[in-house]
Amino acid sequence: MxxxxxxxxxxxxxxxxxxxxxxxxxxxxxxxxxxxxxxxxxxxxxxxxxxxxxxxxxxxxxxxxxxxxxxxxxxxxxxxxxxxxxxxxxxxxxxxxxxxxxxxFLPTEPIYAHALSSRDDINVSTLGDMKKYLIGIAREEYVYQYLVEQGFKDRLHTDTTPTYDISLLKLVNNRVNLIIGTGHSIEKD
The missing domain is CATH 3.40.190.10 (Periplasmic binding protein-like II)
Structure with a gap:
């Protein structure tokens, strides 16, 4: 996605x-x-x-x-x-x-939904598909605001955190199913 x-x-x-x-x-x-x-x-x-x-x-x-x-x-x-x-x-x-x-001052970067490679049960093709999963996301960031506009609900669809790094830790520890990030941000981690 x-x-x-x-x-x-x-x-x-x-x-x-x-x-x-x-x-x-x-x-x-x-x-x-x-x-x-x-x-x-x-x-x-x-x-x-x-x-x-x-x-x-x-x-x-x-x-x-x-x-x-x-x-x-x-x-x-x-x-x-x-x-x-x-x-x-x-x-x-x-x-x-x-x-x-x-x-x-930076080129446009696509943003993707990322899951652990071990989670072959997660399949996202559309924005609506993401509602089946808990998404770790930083509070008030652009994508969070966008998801709320699209009907995503806190605690039901999103797990908001103060920072991207905390969302990433939650993903690694299987406390969320997806995180949102650019290719650069996920490659670094």
């Missing part, structure tokens, strides 16, 4: 004059989603998306800090605070007016 979207860099920089922004720290938020963003052994945030964000922001001269949060917290922070930039986020019709979209 493939669900597509566009992975984009976004910032909430609305109504902030550049002069004001230059004097204030930009809070950059993201989630742990390997290989795009993850915690390095030294406590800093790294990953292929993080590296691009750093290169862009370093050229601006703005002061910034990058923080790794569970997705729901990163998203809520970006919605409710000023001088916040959030990445990696899918651009959707519902999110369009909530952010000032800066630029796409």
């Amino acid at each position: 493939k669900i597509t979207g566009i992975l984009l860099l976004t910032g909430i920089l609305l109504k902030i004059p550049v002069v004001t922004l230059a004097a204030e720290m930009i809070e950059v938020v993201t989630e742990s989603w390997e290989p795009y963003s993850y915690l390095l052994p030294d406590g800093s945030v790294g990953g292929m998306a993080t590296d691009k964000v750093r290169r862009i922001l370093d050229k601006t001269g703005f002061e910034y800090s990058i923080r790794l949060y569970p997705w729901a917290r990163a998203y809520r922070t970006a919605l409710n605070k000023k001088n916040v930039l959030i990445y990696s986020i899918y651009r959707t019709k519902e999110r369009e007016a909530k952010f000032q979209w800066l630029c796409p």
